[in-house]
Amino acid sequence: MTKFNDQLAQVQGPEWLTAKRKESLELFTALDVPQENVEAWKYTRVDVDFDALRPHGKRDVVSDVSALPQSVQDRLTGTDVGAFLVLDGPDVVYRTELPAELKAKGVIFTDLKTAVEQHADKVQQYLYSVVPAEVPDDTTIAAPGTTPSKSPDPSEGKFSALAAALWTNGAFVYVPRGVEVELPLGSFRVMSDAGTYTATRTLVVAEENAQVTFIDEQDSEALPGTYAIGAVELVVKDAARVRYVSIQNWGEGVTHIQRQRGDVGRDATLNSLVVTMGGTLSRTEMQSYLRGQGSNSEMLALYFANRDQHFDHYTLQHHAAPNAYSDLLYKGVNNDASVGVFSGMIKVDLGAQKTDAYQKHRTLMLSSDARNFSVPQLEINANDVRCSHGSTTSPVDQEALFFLRSRGIAREVAEKMLVTAFLEDVLGRVPLKSVVKYIEGIIARKVGAA
Amino acid sequence: MTHQLEIRNLHATVGDTEILKGINLIVPRGELHAIMGPNGNGKSTLAKVIVGDPEYTVTQGEVLVDGQNILEMEPDERARLGVFLAFQYPVEIPGVTIANFLRLAMQARKAEGEEVSFTEFYGKLQSALKTLEWDESIVERYLNAGFSGGEKKRNEILQMLMLEPNYIIMDETDSGLDVDALKIVARGVNSMRGPSLGGLIITHYQRLLDYIVPDKVHIIVNGKVVQTGGPELAKKLDSEGYDWVKELATA
Ligand SMILES: Nc1ncnc2c1ncn2[C@@H]1O[C@H](COP(=O)(O)OP(=O)(O)OP(=O)(O)O)[C@@H](O)[C@H]1O
Ligand SMILES: [Mg+2]
Numbered sequence: 044m045t046k047f048n049d050q051l052a053q054v055q056g057p058e059w060l061t062a063k064r065k066e067s068l069e070l071f072t073a074l075d076v077p078q079e080n081v082e083a084w085k086y087t088r089v090d091v092d093f094d095a096l097r098p099h100g101k102r103d104v105v106s107d108v109s110a111l112p113q114s115v116q117d118r119l120t121g122t123d124v125g126a127f128l129v130l131d132g133p134d135v136v137y138r139t140e141l142p143a144e145l146k147a148k149g150v151i152f153t154d155l156k157t158a159v160e161q162h163a164d165k166v167q168q169y170l171y172s173v174v175p176a177e178v179p180d181d182t183t184i185a186a187p188g189t190t191p192s193k194s195p196d197p198s199e200g201k202f203s204a205l206a207a208a209l210w211t212n213g214a215f216v217y218v219p220r221g222v223e224v225e226l227p228l229g230s231f232r233v234m235s236d237a238g239t240y241t242a243t244r245t246l247v248v249a250e251e252n253a254q255v256t257f258i259d260e261q262d263s264e265a266l267p268g269t270y271a272i273g274a275v276e277l278v279v280k281d282a283a284r285v286r287y288v289s290i291q292n293w294g295e296g297v298t299h300i301q302r303q304r305g306d307v308g309r310d311a312t313l314n315s316l317v318v319t320m321g322g323t324l325s326r327t328e329m330q331s332y333l334r335g336q337g338s339n340s341e342m343l344a345l346y347f348a349n350r351d352q353h354f355d356h357y358t359l360q361h362h363a364a365p366n367a368y369s370d371l372l373y374k375g376v377n378n379d380a381s382v383g384v385f386s387g388m389i390k391v392d393l394g395a396q397k398t399d400a401y402q403k404h405r406t407l408m409l410s411s412d413a414r415n416f417s418v419p420q421l422e423i424n425a426n427d428v429r430c431s432h433g434s435t436t437s438p439v440d441q442e443a444l445f446f447l448r449s450r451g452i453a454r455e456v457a458e459k460m461l462v463t464a465f466l467e468d469v470l471g472r473v474p475l476k477s478v479v480k481y482i483e484g485i486i487a488r489k490v491g492a493a
Numbered sequence: 494m495t496h497q498l499e500i501r502n503l504h505a506t507v508g509d510t511e512i513l514k515g516i517n518l519i520v521p522r523g524e525l526h527a528i529m530g531p532n533g534n535g536k537s538t539l540a541k542v543i544v545g546d547p548e549y550t551v552t553q554g555e556v557l558v559d560g561q562n563i564l565e566m567e568p569d570e571r572a573r574l575g576v577f578l579a580f581q582y583p584v585e586i587p588g589v590t591i592a593n594f595l596r597l598a599m600q601a602r603k604a605e606g607e608e609v610s611f612t613e614f615y616g617k618l619q620s621a622l623k624t625l626e627w628d629e630s631i632v633e634r635y636l637n638a639g640f641s642g643g644e645k646k647r648n649e650i651l652q653m654l655m656l657e658p659n660y661i662i663m664d665e666t667d668s669g670l671d672v673d674a675l676k677i678v679a680r681g682v683n684s685m686r687g688p689s690l691g692g693l694i695i696t697h698y699q700r701l702l703d704y705i706v707p708d709k710v711h712i713i714v715n716g717k718v719v720q721t722g723g724p725e726l727a728k729k730l731d732s733e734g735y736d737w738v739k740e741l742a743t744a
Contacts, residue, residue, distance in 0.1 A: 445546060446586070449578060451656065454569065456601070461586070464586060464587065467588040
């Protein structure tokens with residue numbers, strides 16, 4: 044672990060941050076990688092030799108798009124984001140500026156390292172407030188005398204502690220009160236150094252009644268033995284609206300572990316979409332902490348796992364206030380010898396009356412060698428709530444397949460159409476044309492290669 | 494080559510139950526034959542067996558399309574040979590737009606390396622939509638998802654017009670249609686009628702046959718054709734019901 048201490052010395056920052064990093068590294072060192080006996084990690088083992096890991100190499104800043112990797116260039120030509128950052132490994136290598144008119148309104152979009160220097164007060168106020176180093180304590184508040192809910196296992200904070208201690212950079216978005224940012228903002232992350240790790244961190248703050256969309260994309264070539272550890276903090280103040288999209292399309296060999304969490308205020312809305320396509324092992328947590336009355340969270344995901352990919356999706360809908368609404372739909376395809384894990388928690392605190400919480404997980408199994416583990420969990424401590432959860436696993440619909448074939452479409456093509464349709468269904472709920480088109484392209488490539 | 498659809502002594506089962514018990518039929522191209530008969534006697538089963546529904550097992554007999562036995566063929570091969578079933582209960586496929594589906598179905602009929610051109614696709618589509626009095630926006634919708642019964646039937650005819658089959662089988666396409674929709678559907682079918690089109694029209698009602706006048710009428714009871722006649726046979730069924738034909742089957 045002395046190595047991590049060396050790395051700690053390299054990620055600079057003001058005193059408060061350095062202290063926080065140090066403390067997080069101590070936590071990281073003290074914790075084990077979560078084992079099978081930890082409910083939230085029951086089906087996913089991360090096999091990592093931290094001592095052998097070195098940080099991803101630094102890459103030079105480029106002044107022109109044409110100097111970026113071809114895949115990034117291709118991606119950038121098709122995007123309609125208002126401004127973006129490109130990170131290669133630990134740091135930003137290219138960026139575009141926010142339109143002047145948004146800057147004039149006080150919107151901030153920059154990288155987190157710069158933000159620490161230039162907007163210290165804001166960063167200090169919110170950084171680590173939603174995704175701290177340790178696992179957030181989502182123990183539900185129960186009526187006196189009733190069985191208290193299970194507290195999280197400290198080891199669930201292993202990777203978030205690493206991301207808290209050693210993050211190198213990431214995006215920072217700040218939208219002042221009442222300001223609406225029309226075009227999405229985005230970060231395109233790539234990696235290019237096999238056998239390394241990167242730790243990144245993103246912070247999005249939407250003040251009261253503000254609105255913003257943030258797209259967090261990850262893409263790389265095959266990179267054996269490479270780790271991407273991330274944390275995404277979404278602060279959604281009262282009546283604010285945040286849409287967050289993460290698209291994980293790392294190359295083969297990458298282990299992706301990212302905790303994404305929103306703190307949603309009164310009458311505020313958080314819409315999330317998680318897309319998981321790449322990497323060899325992927326653990327993506329999406330958590331909505333519905334702090335305010337009447338808050339709202341839509342949680343969508345789609346994934347397609349093939350070969351030996353192992354995708355673990357952990358979700359939390361924590362209702363801490365009355366009259367809040369959460370609606371989750373996760374749809375996934377498992378082909379070949381892939382593994383899908385879905386752990387979906389619905390937690391309703393004492394007093395969170397009139398909660399509406401829905402959860403659906405649908406899996407399409409294309410191979411008898413593939414496996415799926417679906418673990419929905421409910422902890423409900425209020426009596427006037429509407430909650431439902433359901434999980435289904437099925438093969439391709441034979442009746443639909445026959446219908447398509449009866450019109451002359453060959454079996455192989457028809458199957459691909461149905462797999463695509465199964466996933467597209469989720470995209471119908473996402474009003475982001477250009478992003479949807481990009482995702483459709485990824486789906487098509489993946490389905491075609493299946 | 495004999496240009497006809499010929500069904501020879503066809504037996505089919507679902508599970509252990511025999512449903513088709515020796516069907517014999519010949520429909521030359523240029524003719525449309527009506528198939529009538531009481532509920533649950535094998536009309537839809539016959540239709541689905543012809544197009545290769547894997548739910549059913551053929552235990553005996555042949556289905557010859559222009560002289561070629563199709564029973565060993567995959568459902569998509571049969572379709573590409575020009576056999577088309579307008580289903581009694583078309584499936585809903587959310588996520589697949591009608592436009593995309595039609596394009597892929599047309600593409601499936603092309604030789605390798607040959608693409609459906611935009612003009613070919615769009616030209617056909619325009620004319621089919623016009624015949625069916627349908628707005629173009631319909632093709633951006635997901636296949637039958639949330640469609641009314643009538644819209645689903647109209648969609649079957651849209652596919653038929655786009656794919657230009659040689660043999661059509663219409664399974665109660667008229668049921669659930671109001672008079673206006675019925676006329677539109679009939680207009681679609683009649684627009685295709687001609688010396689190269691043969692087919693079976695499964696129906697319970699004369700009202701469809703007023704618009705699509707059949708060349709022959711066959712009655713199926715208990716998995717067999719028990720009576721064949723001209724258009725007047727359908728009229729008789731309409732006024733007298735099925736009781737007398739049921740007796741024919743037991744006779
Ligand atoms: N997939 C199936 N599984 C079990 N039984 C079936 C299946 N398909 C058909 N049958 C049975 O076979 C018999 C014939 O059914 P079929 O649908 O062919 O009748 P039909 O003549 O088309 O009736 P209708 O006029 O009501 O449409 C019925 O008893 C039906 O229940
Ligand atoms: Mg029927």
